[in-house]
Amino acid sequence: MTWNESWATVAACKESQDALFVKGAEQNRAKQLCRSCPVKLECLAEALDNDIEWGIWGGMTERERRALLRRRPNVTSWRTLLEAARTSQPSKAPALV
Numbered sequence: 001m002t003w004n005e006s007w008a009t010v011a012a013c014k015e016s017q018d019a020l021f022v023k024g025a026e027q028n029r030a031k032q033l034c035r036s037c038p039v040k041l042e043c044l045a046e047a048l049d050n051d052i053e054w055g056i057w058g059g060m061t062e063r064e065r066r067a068l069l070r071r072r073p074n075v076t077s078w079r080t081l082l083e084a085a086r087t088s089q090p091s092k093a094p095a096l097v
Contacts, residue, residue, distance in 0.1 A: 031059050033056075037059075045082050049078045
């Protein structure tokens with residue numbers, strides 16, 4: 001599967017983006033929308049590479065993304081990392097931890 005440059009146009013949340021900017025327990029419901037999204041990795045890379053702090057991106061909350069960034073401080077391009085992981089193992093989600 002190739003990287004989708006215009007990922008936002010086909011994202012599962014494109015019609016319900018307000019549902020992704022919630023707090024507390026509502027975040028778990030919002031993350032469910034991401035589960036079947038065809039561009040989940042593109043979305044996550046966008047948030048991680050641009051230090052987006054608010055909302056659900058690529059199925060992760062801001063807290064989860066901060067923790068990931070702390071665990072992997074040497075990653076200079078999340079897009080490159082996630083794209084390479086997808087290319088090498090297209091049937092599996094890349095391990096981020």
